[in-house]
Amino acid sequence: xxxxxxxxxxxxxxxxxxxxxVAHAQSADAAQAxxxxxxxxxxxxxxxxxxQNPWSIAFxxxxxxxxxxxxxxxxxxxxxxxxxxxxxxxxxxxxxxxGGLLDVVPHPDFANNRLLYLxxxxxxxxxxxxxxxxxxxxxxxxxxxxxxDIFVAKAWSTGGNxxxxxxxxxGRGHIFFSxxxxxxxxxxxxxxxxxxxxxxxxxxxxxRLNEDGSVPAxxxxxxxxxxxxxxxxxxxxxxxxxxxxxxxxxxWANEHGPRGGDELNLIRPGRNYxxxxxxxxxxxxxxxxxxxxxREGMEQPVHYWVPSIATSGLLIYTGNAFxxxxxxxxxxxxxxxxxxxxxxxxxxxxxxxxxxxxxGRIRDVRQGPDGFIYLAIDDRRGGATSxxxxxxxxxx
Numbered sequence: 001x002x003x004x005x006x007x008x009x010x011x012x013x014x015x016x017x018x019x020x021x022v023a024h025a026q027s028a029d030a031a032q033a034x035x036x037x038x039x040x041x042x043x044x045x046x047x048x049x050x051x052q053n054p055w056s057i058a059f060x061x062x063x064x065x066x067x068x069x070x071x072x073x074x075x076x077x078x079x080x081x082x083x084x085x086x087x088x089x090x091x092x093x094x095x096x097x098x099g100g101l102l103d104v105v106p107h108p109d110f111a112n113n114r115l116l117y118l119x120x121x122x123x124x125x126x127x128x129x130x131x132x133x134x135x136x137x138x139x140x141x142x143x144x145x146x147x148x149d150i151f152v153a154k155a156w157s158t159g160g161n162x163x164x165x166x167x168x169x170x171g172r173g174h175i176f177f178s179x180x181x182x183x184x185x186x187x188x189x190x191x192x193x194x195x196x197x198x199x200x201x202x203x204x205x206x207x208r209l210n211e212d213g214s215v216p217a218x219x220x221x222x223x224x225x226x227x228x229x230x231x232x233x234x235x236x237x238x239x240x241x242x243x244x245x246x247x248x249x250x251x252w253a254n255e256h257g258p259r260g261g262d263e264l265n266l267i268r269p270g271r272n273y274x275x276x277x278x279x280x281x282x283x284x285x286x287x288x289x290x291x292x293x294x295r296e297g298m299e300q301p302v303h304y305w306v307p308s309i310a311t312s313g314l315l316i317y318t319g320n321a322f323x324x325x326x327x328x329x330x331x332x333x334x335x336x337x338x339x340x341x342x343x344x345x346x347x348x349x350x351x352x353x354x355x356x357x358x359x360g361r362i363r364d365v366r367q368g369p370d371g372f373i374y375l376a377i378d379d380r381r382g383g384a385t386s387x388x389x390x391x392x393x394x395x396x
Contacts, residue, residue, distance in 0.1 A: 051075065206234075
């Protein structure tokens with residue numbers, strides 16, 4: 001597996017002492033550092049600092065960049081500065097464990113309708129349980145108005161794990177988004193009875209809806225008794241990366257395995273992706289989880305990682321800033337603290353290159369309108385972190 005491990009951690013730590021919210025804030029050493037890869041030399045440039053658990057990045061037509069902070073804040077970077085006040089009107093979140101304010105995605109026609117979609121961990125009335133929900137509202141100035149839940153998953157739990165929660169538009173009037181298995185314990189003896197194998201709930205699924213939250217008539221389980229009609233695919237653990245291929249329209253997802261067995265999957269309607277019956281990992285205590293690695297009627301991953309890198313964020317690159325990376329898949333790693341670039345040919349990964357390592361827990365990976373690659377860096381304990389971007393070494 002070709003690897004390029006060139007990130008100077010000391011230079012990045014030096015950048016962390018600079019003022020909060022200053023775009024391009026970086027030490028002289030970091031500004032001069034050039035990192036090499038198989039195709040492009042690049043720099044890592046700090047865009048915004050002082051963020052708490054940044055989870056998602058989005059770009060608006062007017063030039064603003066949005067960043068969600070998991071504790072429940074939606075932040076704005078405008079004209080190179082992180083604004084001090086978050087956007088008002090965001091739904092109340094259950095910010096426990098891995099839950100909180102998660103994805104933010106503008107509607108494809110945002111310039112005209114001003115609609116933003118948010119995914120988040122929704123609390124029940126007394127806050128004792130949470131589930132994954134999708135809200136939609138209209139951005140007016142510094143406030144979201146007319147905010148409504150368009151989907152609330154049947155995935156309630158007192159636990160704070162595995163919300164999934166990436167969302168994408170397919171360009172044909174639909175949204176897809178992921179719901180994790182909510183940390184339901186996998187037991188080998190009862191793997192087939194795990195909630196992710198049960199179509200009567202939304203745990204461990206990819207969901208497909210119309211943009212207003214209604215159910216498309218051609219969803220695969222619309223007419224199946226005992227199955228929820230919103231489900232597109234099932235048998236997932238915790239998908240935290242989701243992308244539509246710009247040429248084929250295929251849906252791709254990456255998801256967390258346990259100890260080993262993170263997966264990159266090509267998502268097909270009605271398919272069962274096997275969790276926890278099949279897989280390539282073991283439980284955190286060393287116990288065996290899976291019945292096997294293969295079973296008829298269950299999908300194999302296109303690629304898997306052993307050991308796990310804790311995949312989060314998925315980008316299929318289309319920009320001009322790094323022309324030889326066009327078509328590459330970029331996957332963030334949290335446990336691995338790395339950014340991986342995958343060459344995918346059809347349904348086969350032919351090369352994996354680690355571009356960065358030791359940068360921090362990479363929670364999100366996005367392509368900006370400038371063609372640069374943006375990364376949200378997370379700290380498990382909630383310490384201040386940054387959004388950075390990869391620029392060609394010759395960019396200024």
